[in-house]
Amino acid sequence: MSDKIEAVKKLFTSKSSRVETNKGDTYYQDLFAKCEARLNEMRAQTPANRLDFSELLEENGIDRREFMKWASATTAMLMLPPMFTPLVADAAVMMNRAPVIWLELQDCAGNSEALLRADGPKIDEIVLDIISLEYHETLQAAAGFQAEKQLDEAMETFKGKYLLFVEGSIPMGMNGQYGTIGAAGETFHDHLMRCSENAAAIVAVGACATFGGIPAASPNPTGAVGVMNVVKNKPIINIPACPANPANMVGVILHYLLTGQIPELDSLLRPKFAFGYRIHDNCERRAHFDAGEYVEEWGDKGAQNNFCLYKMGCKGPMTFNNCSIVRYNEGINWPIGVGRGCIGCSEPDFWDKYAYERPMADAKIKAPTGGVEKTVDEFGLGMLTAVGIGIGIHAAASAVAGKREKSGESHE
Ligand code: SF4
Numbered sequence: 001m002s003d004k005i006e007a008v009k010k011l012f013t014s015k016s017s018r019v020e021t022n023k024g025d026t027y028y029q030d031l032f033a034k035c036e037a038r039l040n041e042m043r044a045q046t047p048a049n050r051l052d053f054s055e056l057l058e059e060n061g062i063d064r065r066e067f068m069k070w071a072s073a074t075t076a077m078l079m080l081p082p083m084f085t086p087l088v089a090d091a092a093v094m095m096n097r098a099p100v101i102w103l104e105l106q107d108c109a110g111n112s113e114a115l116l117r118a119d120g121p122k123i124d125e126i127v128l129d130i131i132s133l134e135y136h137e138t139l140q141a142a143a144g145f146q147a148e149k150q151l152d153e154a155m156e157t158f159k160g161k162y163l164l165f166v167e168g169s170i171p172m173g174m175n176g177q178y179g180t181i182g183a184a185g186e187t188f189h190d191h192l193m194r195c196s197e198n199a200a201a202i203v204a205v206g207a208c209a210t211f212g213g214i215p216a217a218s219p220n221p222t223g224a225v226g227v228m229n230v231v232k233n234k235p236i237i238n239i240p241a242c243p244a245n246p247a248n249m250v251g252v253i254l255h256y257l258l259t260g261q262i263p264e265l266d267s268l269l270r271p272k273f274a275f276g277y278r279i280h281d282n283c284e285r286r287a288h289f290d291a292g293e294y295v296e297e298w299g300d301k302g303a304q305n306n307f308c309l310y311k312m313g314c315k316g317p318m319t320f321n322n323c324s325i326v327r328y329n330e331g332i333n334w335p336i337g338v339g340r341g342c343i344g345c346s347e348p349d350f351w352d353k354y355a356y357e358r359p360m361a362d363a364k365i366k367a368p369t370g371g372v373e374k375t376v377d378e379f380g381l382g383m384l385t386a387v388g389i390g391i392g393i394h395a396a397a398s399a400v401a402g403k404r405e406k407s408g409e410s411h412e
């Protein structure tokens with residue numbers, strides 16, 4: 001029995017290791033040369049708007065030093081070596097050469113909210129401010145026929161070059177009649193298909209556009225699905241989470257501007273730079289998990305001491321996202337930081353599978369027969385739910401090891 005416990009303990013305390021962070025000097029030198037050429041090409045293009053990045057920085061009291069610190073952190077987030085920092089800074093300044101068309105389908109507009117944010121813009125938000133947002137169904141002033149004309153013109157002017165951002169799920173029930181747009185009553189499905197036809201790539205933002213999100217939760221009355229279920233002939237980048245983190249939106253656009261390519265993706269089409277790591281591996285409460293120190297009920301001593309939230313239903317061990325590193329609200333905090341367990345919002349079907357306050361170990365799920373816990377690609381989707389059982393065993397193992405306060409007996 002103790003061998004088994006040790007094996008499980010090892011399994012659930014080992015770091016994820018499938019994200020390749022060092023691809024070798026030759027790879028990076030070639031990529032650097034390609035990025036330089038690409039940026040020279042972009043520099044020669046006329047900006048799609050007159051917003052001046054340097055002026056915006058100055059207006060918001062951000063000096064060059066702070067900007068370069070941001071560029072250096074963003075370079076690391078994109079999993080590029082430090083030599084790329086000046087190129088990332090140049091790409092940020094040229095964000096007004098990246099035409100973006102933004103569709104808003106079946107959702108709560110939380111991703112647009114995240115894009116807008118309410119107070120003092122930081123650099124990520126300034127970068128998003130200057131992107132050439134050619135059309136945004138909720139933010140633009142134009143309405144009705146004027147808005148439709150604006151969309152048609154943007155798609156024609158930037159044919160083959162624009163990034164199509166999609167927020168919200170696509171209702172497929174009743175022939176798509178649950179959601180229509182425009183005077184002609186075009187269904188969300190047809191609207192998406194038409195707008196994606198000449199896009200360079202599609203970026204699905206938020207839980208709804210990626211995997212159907214809350215509209216797709218059981219019993220899914222509208223037959224909601226994500227973009228990748230309906231668009232098949234285009235590169236698609238999924239930036240899930242509820243809401244998607246603006247830093248990851250910036251990362252994807254910057255990567256595209258810098259390299260002319262979409263970033264490396266996992267099997268769920270999520271950029272590995274943002275979704276290659278488990279929450280659990282970068283969680284500030286992880287030491288408490290390893291020591292078998294858990295919050296047992298809201299407001300107890302464990303909660304006051306920031307112990308691990310696994311027993312209160314935290315799904316960090318089966319969730320892949322960088323919010324533990326990048327955080328939300330201008331980097332101030334994130335859900336686990338404020339004492340709330342992760343509900344796996346960047347995973348498919350999160351609302352039905354993960355959004356409740358009980359440990360996965362208590363769920364009626366089949367135990368894995370093997371496999372190791374690494375990235376989602378290696379781990380496999382089925383395992384994501386099944387792994388909870390192992391985590392429960394680890395919780396028990398930690399307790400038995402005498403690291404718990406009293407008897408060392410686990411209540412799992
Ligand atoms: S709070 Fe959640 S993510 Fe953090 S260590 Fe505990 S189980 Fe893992």
Ligand code: SF4
Binds near residue numbers: 323
């Ligand atoms: S902690 Fe979990 S639920 Fe919260 S934002 Fe991050 S991935 Fe989503």
